[in-house]
Structures are given as C-alpha cells and as structure tokens.
Amino acid sequence: MTAFARRARATAARTHPELSLVSFTLLAHLEDQRGCRATDLAAHYMLDKSTVSRQVAALERLGYVERRVDPDDHRVQVLHLTPGGVEMLAQVSASRRSSFQERLADWDETDLARFAEYLRRYNSAGDGRTTARP
DSSP: HHHHHHHHHHHHHHHHHTHHHHHHHHHHHHHTTTOBOOHHHHHHOOHOOOOOOOOHHHHTTTEEEEEEETEEEEEEEEEEEEEHHHHHHHHHHHHHHHHHHHHHTOOOOHHHHHHHHHHHHHHHTTTTTOOOOO
8 A cells, every 4th residue: 555655646746746646636526526615625535724725725826726706605715627727637637547557458357357346345445335245
C-alpha cells in the first residue's frame, strides 16, 4: 500500500508539479458532483477545513476552480470546475488510464477480475456497504 501511495503522489507531481494528490481528488469530486461546497469536500474526505481551504485557494489561483453563488441560498458559495479545470482533469484521467493499461497489459482476464473484486472490496470496507465474495 505504501508503494501504491508513493506512486500515486509521484504521478500527481509529474502531471502537474503545483498540484498535490489531494488537489486531483478534490477536482475529481467536484466534477463527479457537478460542484459542491468546500465544507462538503472536507466532510466527504474527512479533511480539516483549513486543508481544503488551502487546496481550493491553489486551484482557484491556477484557474481550475471557481466559486458561484448557490441559486437556492445566496449565502452559500458552491465550487465548480472551470473549463480549464475540466480539460486538465480529462488529460490527467487519460494519462492515468494509459498508465494502468500499460501496467496491466499482460494480466489475464482471471487476474484482472480478481484484482477488480479485491479493489471493490477494499474500497467498500468501512463505508457500510458489503461485497459478496465470488
């Protein structure tokens, strides 16, 4: 797991030296949710609000995130990806897919299926969902 985490951080640093792995995660969540509040990001990832605030400020400076007033509650600001943020995230995703394809190219279907099931099981552990064993 340590090697996996180190590789992910190194890949993030190579992709965009000014962005951390956390930044990429936040961008992906914003895209997936079509925007959300900074407090929602902090709660979802169990991060301190100050950590999210620093990450969001960096993403805003780079032009990847913008704040918009919530039309239902003008006191609330919702974070959204900018077109530049969408484009950068798409490039990073394509690069990651290519890297995964290279690493897994010589795995047979049984190994890939087993690996995918183990990842699903690992990712669902502790979040209240259960995964049936094959």
